Amino acid sequence: MGQPQTDETCQCVVCGREAVFHFDPTIITPQLKEAWGISDRLAEAFNRKESMFCSNCGCSLRIRRLAAVLMQTFSEISGLSCKSFAELLENKEFRDLKIAEINACGALHSYLKDHPNLHYSEWLPHTEPGEVYAGVRCEDLQCLTYSNNFFDIILTSETLEHVPDPGKAWQEIFRTLKDGGYHIFTIPVLPSQPTTVKRANLVDGKRDNLLAAAYHGAWGSENMFVYTDFGMEQKSAGLGVWRRLRESIIGAHRGFGSGSRYR
């Protein structure tokens, strides 16, 4: 084992403030560590990715990296660069973009919700796609209710592994992205696993487990169920990865017209 992870002080790319980033060693549950068959050291790396919470805005390391890729993407589109996500959010050109946040991107949601063209949704069991439940729009990534060529940017963070058919989800993402739009995302990857492994399928509405059930977060919670363990081959799958933590792909890939990659 190397040095144990501890808190750090640094400038936060989301809020722009000098802040303490708090490490939480308890996020990866013992059950998940066992299901993945990972070492203490790798579990610590996952805990680090999922914590290091900013003392000011609450964003985790993963969410800060996602925000950094979003900022980098906007900079490439517009030629304008910002020092923080909070600053970017004030930019008129950025505020004109049509953005989908499909499942809240952690504490970044408290910033994104002030964007005037944000389409935020959650997946909830027992709701219909497009339904508004308790004030929140519900969407299923496998059958989005948005029209073709609708979004400039689609954000998903550690969501695709929970979708029964990630292939359908990519298809829907490309269908609803405008030509030249971006999907900016994170997916967890197991560095010890060369190829993607399906843990379960959904057949006629019933789950068919291929491996022991695994959950990210609250063990046994339906919306935390893991259908797919992504492997390292995803790195070279043409996803246009810009930044990567060892145990997560954080990147952006670009749409080329409605569903064109899948025709």
Ligand SMILES: [Zn+2]
């Ligand atoms: Zn912050």
